[in-house]
Amino acid sequence: MQLRPKKQKSLKMTLALATTSLLAGLPQVRAEEVKLPEAPWAKWSGTIGNLYYAEQDRVTAIEPVISLTAEFSGERKWTNKFVIDTLTGASHNGAAMANTPQTFTTPSGAGHYTIAPGQVTLDPSFKDTRLALSSSWSQPLGTDYELTAGVNGSREYDFTSLSLNSSLSRYMNNKNTKLSLGFSGEFDSINPVGGAPVGLSTMAAKGTMGASDSKQVLDLLFGLTQVMSRQWIVQINYNLGMSSGYMNDPYKITSEVVAAGNPGAGDPTGTYYYDKRPDQRLKHSIFVDSKYHTDGWGIIGSSYRYFFDDWGISSHTFNIDYRMALTKKWFVEPSVRYYMQSEADFYKAFFSQGTPLPDYMTSDYRLGKMTAITLGVEIGRKLDSYGKEISFRAQMYTQSGDSHPADAFGSLQSVDLYPSVTAVIGQVIYKF
C-alpha cells in the first residue's frame, strides 16, 4: 500500500522531469547554434561570363571571365577575376584605300600581303591571346570610411601590363553621400612583332628602337555619389589620366600619295610611314551617372561623359538603358549608347608627297573623327532571391567617320577614307 503513492509520485516526477528537460532542451539547442564556430567567410559569390565579339570581315574575339568573391565578417571582401581573351581575324593597317593594288610587308618582315583595288587595307596576320588576372580587397575603416586596394596583371604575346590601385571612400550625411578618391599606377611593356618601329620611318626601310619599349599610366579618380530620393541615385566622377612612354601603334602605317596637280594625283607612291605619336598624354573625363527606380516595374539608367586630352581629342558619350521586370523573375533591358569624338591634332588619313613630314602622324582610325552607336537588348532571369541570375545580351556596334574628307584630291575622292566598322556582340552572364 505504501508503494502506490510513491509510485504515483514517481510517475508525476518522471513526467515533470521529462517535460522540464524537453522545454529546457530547446533554448539549449538554440544557444549551441549561436555558439557555432564562425565560418571563414560569411558568403561566397561569383560570376561566370562569356563574350563573343565579331566585326564584319575583321576581328573576332571570345572572352570568357570568371570572378569569385569571398565576403568575410565585418563587410570585408576579396574579389578575384580571371579573363582569357582570344582574338583572330584581320586588322586595319592604317593605309588609305586605293584604286590600284597595294602590297605590304607583314610586321615580322617575313611575308607580304596584297590588297586589291577598292578594298579595305586589312592585315590578315592578326592573332592574339590575352590572359588577365586581378585581385582586390575592400573593407570598412571605422564607421565612415571604406578602403579598396587591388592589383591587375595581364599578358599577351606582344604586351605585358601590371597595375596597382587603391581608393578611399568616405560616407557622410547618414550614408546618403559618398566621396571617393582613388589612384592607379600602370606599368606596360610592349614587345611588337618585328621590333618597335622608329616613328615615321618607312615600311621599306624600317628602323627599330629595339625589341621592346615601355609605357606608364598614372590615374586619379575623384567621385561623389549622392542619394537624391528613395528612387534616385546619382554619381559624378572626375578622372585624370597621365600617360608617358611608347604610345605609337607599331602595326599602323600612313600612306604617302602623289601630290595634287600631278599625274596620278592621290595614288599611293608605295611609301608608307610608321605611326608616331607624342610620348606624353594627359586625359580628363567628367562622368555623370544616374539610376532612377520607377517604384513599379523598371529602373532607368542614364549616363554622360565628357572627355578631352592634350592630343586634341574630345568626346561625348551618352548611354541610356531601361531595365523592365516582365514578371517577378524575368527582366528585359534595352539600351542605346551614342559616342562622338573629334580627331587627334596629328591624325592624317593620307600624307601628300613633297610636303614636309610633321612631328607626329597617325592614320589609326581610332584617333580620327567618328561617331559610334551601340544598340542592345538584354534578357535575364532571377534564379533565386539571393542574387543568383542568368542573363543574355545581344548588341550591335557601328562606327563611322569621314569617308570623303574635304582635303581629299584626285583618286582619293573616289575611295572610302574611313571604312565603317560593324560588330555584333553576344554576352552571357551567370551570377551565383
Add this chain to the structure above:
Amino acid sequence: MKILFWILASVILSNCASLGVEPWERDLLSQDEMTFGSNAVELGYEQHTYFSKEATSGGNGFSGGGCGCN
C-alpha cells in the same frame, strides 16, 4: 575658373546635406541593380570593348586599359 570650381563644389556639397533618405526608406536603393557598378563583369566587357575601338577611356573607372589593343 578655380573660384568658380570651389563655389560650385561647395554649393553641391551643401545641397547634398539636405538630400537623401532615412535608413528605413532604402528598400529600392538596396536592390543590387540600383548600385553603380554592381554588374562588374558586364562593365568590364564594355570598358574593354570601347577601350580597344575608341580614343576615350576612363571616367567610370580608371583610364589605363591594361591591354595592348589600343
